[in-house]
Amino acid sequence: MSDQNAFSRRGLLGAFAGMAAISAAPSFASTPAVLTGAGNIRTIKLYNSRTSERLDSVYWVEGEYIPEVLDEINYIFRDWRQNEMRAVDVRTIDIMAAAARMMETDEAYTLLSGYRSPNTNTMLRRSNRGVARNSYHTRAMAADLRLSSRSVQNMYDAGVACGAGGVGRYYRSNFVHFDCGPVRTWRG
Template sequence: MMDKIASSISRRGFLGAFAATAVIAAPTYSNAAGFLRGGGDIRRLKMYSGRTGESIDTIYWIEGDYIPEAMTEMNRFFRDWRNGQTLQIDTRTIDIAAATQNLLDSSQPYTLISGYRSPQTNAMLRSNSSGVARNSLHLQGQAADLRMQGRSVSQMARAAASCNAGGVGRYSGSNFIHIDCGAVRSWGS
């Protein structure tokens, strides 16, 4: 009986279980990818867009490789909803979002407020608000504005900042956080 049990446990399964234990025991990693290691060699992201009514729940990375079809789906999901323009979203931004979602330990998807912004959309937003950067990382597909039901802006921002992998902005008045794969920094309240 023990031989059957022992033979049914693969080396990969054993190493995955060991790695998952190591992730739980380790207090921090130097970047978002560190938080995603040991998760069974997959990365997954769940999101909803209130702007388009679309949802995405996809595994986008398996055993060291980004899945091209899933990344195409992500690029479309993160599009500028005002004009339908798309851009290749930086995988580092997606990894930061996924790592933060894992740390929040919630079954709720993110709500995507803003992903890619075309130059026209960014200019329009700048004309209506002083809080929109002229050279926003949204223009390069390197940023996302997110909220999550059941998690506060403070909880989300702490989780994102603990990844130590990019910028984290708190927008408590509008109930969302900004994450990006630029320099490590934080702002807002």
């Protein structure tokens, strides 16, 4: 798809987002809380602090993920050290989107770590005892994130309120870990 077509598709989706915000939301009684919190039109704003890449896009509309936007998310989440990319588990993106909505922020998440290749994870484990051997990062199921407009505690509280996945708070390093593994919390 050409950049011009992607841009016009995004413009159309942005207009869709404005109209959908006005309409009533359907009931999601059997849907996990995280998906209900993410909305009928889900957006994500990312800034990769290692590569200076940015994304501000609608990635899901009325039950459909947008493959081109997921490709962009996968690229921003890539292991920049090895230049390796995997498909990010969309449940992690949904948790991030739902938490951002709960925090009522328009700020892009600063992505500190997304996908990590096994080689990168091993290298990081040698210098940091807080890096898990079987990290969800190596399965493209996790993100370490920061917001300048919200505290670690605010982000942690929003993540926990999603009721899905793991949420870790790292006060000294000023970031929060979200993943789509089992529901659990910790302090790093």
